[in-house]
Amino acid sequence: MDVQEQFADYESAALDAVRNAESAEALEQVRIEFLGKKKGRLKDLQSLLGKASPEERPELGKRFNEVKQRVEQAWGERKDGLERPPESVEGIDITLPGNPLVIGTRHPLTQTMDEFRLIMGRLGFAVADGPEIEDEFHNFEALNIPHDHPARDPLDNFYLETAQRFSGKPLLLRSQTSTVQIRVMEQTRPPVRIVSLGRVYRPDAVDATHSCMFHQMEGLMVDDSVTMADLKTVLRLFATAYLGDDVHVRFRPSFFPFTEPSVEVDMRWKDDWLEIGGAGMVDPNVLSAVGYDPEQYTGFAFGLGIERFCMRRHGIDDIRRLFDNDVRFLRQF
Ligand code: FA5
Numbered sequence: 001m002d003v004q005e006q007f008a009d010y011e012s013a014a015l016d017a018v019r020n021a022e023s024a025e026a027l028e029q030v031r032i033e034f035l036g037k038k039k040g041r042l043k044d045l046q047s048l049l050g051k052a053s054p055e056e057r058p059e060l061g062k063r064f065n066e067v068k069q070r071v072e073q074a075w076g077e078r079k080d081g082l083e084r085p086p087e088s089v090e091g092i093d094i095t096l097p098g099n100p101l102v103i104g105t106r107h108p109l110t111q112t113m114d115e116f117r118l119i120m121g122r123l124g125f126a127v128a129d130g131p132e133i134e135d136e137f138h139n140f141e142a143l144n145i146p147h148d149h150p151a152r153d154p155l156d157n158f159y160l161e162t163a164q165r166f167s168g169k170p171l172l173l174r175s176q177t178s179t180v181q182i183r184v185m186e187q188t189r190p191p192v193r194i195v196s197l198g199r200v201y202r203p204d205a206v207d208a209t210h211s212c213m214f215h216q217m218e219g220l221m222v223d224d225s226v227t228m229a230d231l232k233t234v235l236r237l238f239a240t241a242y243l244g245d246d247v248h249v250r251f252r253p254s255f256f257p258f259t260e261p262s263v264e265v266d267m268r269w270k271d272d273w274l275e276i277g278g279a280g281m282v283d284p285n286v287l288s289a290v291g292y293d294p295e296q297y298t299g300f301a302f303g304l305g306i307e308r309f310c311m312r313r314h315g316i317d318d319i320r321r322l323f324d325n326d327v328r329f330l331r332q333f
Contacts, residue, residue: 003048003060007067010034010045014071018078027078034071042068108333109215109322112310113197116217119241120195123234125219128194130180132201133163136170142182142289143258151175151257158201173201177218178258181282181301184220185290190297191223197306208318215306222282222292222299228261231279231300235265239276242309243269254278258286259301274312277304 001009014034021027034041045064052060085094106114117127130138139145140152150156158173180196196218204210221230232249239247250273251263259280267276279302284294307319314333316322321329 003052003056004063006048007045007063010041011067011071014041015074018071018074021078021082024079024082027075027082031075035068035075042071105331105333107322107330108310108314108316109306111333112306112313113215113217115242116197116238116306116309117195119238120217120219122241123237125193125195125221128180128184128196129198130174130177130183130196132174132199133160133171134174134179135167136172138179138182139172139174139176142286143178144283144285144289145257149257156203158203175202176200176303177216178301178303180218181220181258181286182290185222185287185292190292190299191221192299193221193223195219206320208320209308211307211319211323213323214319216277217304217306219302219304220282220299221301222287222297224297226281226298226300228281228300231281231302234300235279235302239267239269243267243313246270251279254280256280258283260284265302265304269312274308276308277302279303 014030017030017034018027021030032040036042045067049057049060049064121127136152139157140149141147145151157175160171160173163171177196177198177200180194180198184192184194184196198215199213200216201213204212206212219234221234232251236247236249239249246269248268250266250268252266254262254264256262256278259278260283262278262280264275265277265279266273268274279300282299282301287294287297287299307322310316310322311319
């Protein structure tokens with residue numbers, strides 16, 4: 001075999017070995033055998049150069065370098081290929097998109113409340129919070145609900161006997177978010193413009209439209225000259241923002257101890273009237289209880305049932321579906 005043939009033989013054997021190496025270890029063995037610096041087949045090839053005549057040497061040197069370069073390049077490419085993740089694992093094409101990860105969705109009531117906060121924020125109302133465990137002052141007295149009022153009947157409220165033993169005064173789960181009106185006014189001076197959204201508790205008989213735990217959005221605005229027209233405007237803007245332009249808001253005379261005059265608020269949407277809450281002008285006694293001068297300030301307040309809105313918007317026919325926590329139902333929202 002002449003020198004040229006030996007070069008060709010080396011090159012084809014090296015390229016075959018590189019192609020057939022199935023692992024990094026096998027490829028390293030190929031490197032030692034074909035490209036090793038101290039011994040191995042490249043070294044043998046190099047020694048042929050030394051034996052060549054001075055005339056042949058430049059041509060052979062060039063050929064040697066070309067062959068060496070091609071083998072090194074093939075080796076480098078094979079190394080990259082082995083390090084790259086395979087595109088197919090046991091018949092599975094791992095470059096295809098996988099099944100989407102099923103993550104949870106926000107509860108429809110949470111979505112409704114987030115949207116309410118946003119709408120009321122655009123109308124200039126800040127968000128306030130209050131505790132769900134309340135004392136009688138904030139749940140009743142400051143709201144002008146006297147001691148002998150039927151709303152304070154233990155049978156109509158969830159009183160907490162154990163908590164009372166520790167605190168030394170009667171405590172209960174708040175029955176309305178109107179408690180937050182008092183807590184906010186105790187701590188701020190007018191102008192006041194807040195909403196408060198949260199859970200309230202009543203031992204009501206549970207049916208398709210009533211739950212013993214539900215959510216309300218309280219609204220309160222107090223300033224120099226707040227009127228009933230402001231109240232209706234805010235409620236109409238709110239209702240149309242949530243449901244759409246064809247919403248009508250209607251007031252019916254009513255009674256709440258903490259507002260005077262008081263109204264029931266109804267809303268008509270898609271030809272159906274729906275009672276959504278109570279409202280009215282803040283009673284002067286309430287303003288006095290928190291140290292506001294009723295001669296100087298007026299205000300309106302409202303309390304809306306959040307479930308009713310959410311059910312109407314999404315066509316949910318039974319309030320209990322919101323609390324069953326059946327993911328097949330909740331996943332739809
Ligand atoms: C009140 O709770 C007053 N605090 C509202 C208010 C606030 C009046 C400020 C004046 C000024 P009422 O008890 O009507 O009012 O409840 C308000 C709304 O809560 C109802 O219209 C209804 O939408 C909802 N609601 C009442 N009870 C339940 C219940 N058991 N389950 C679900 N939603 C209820």
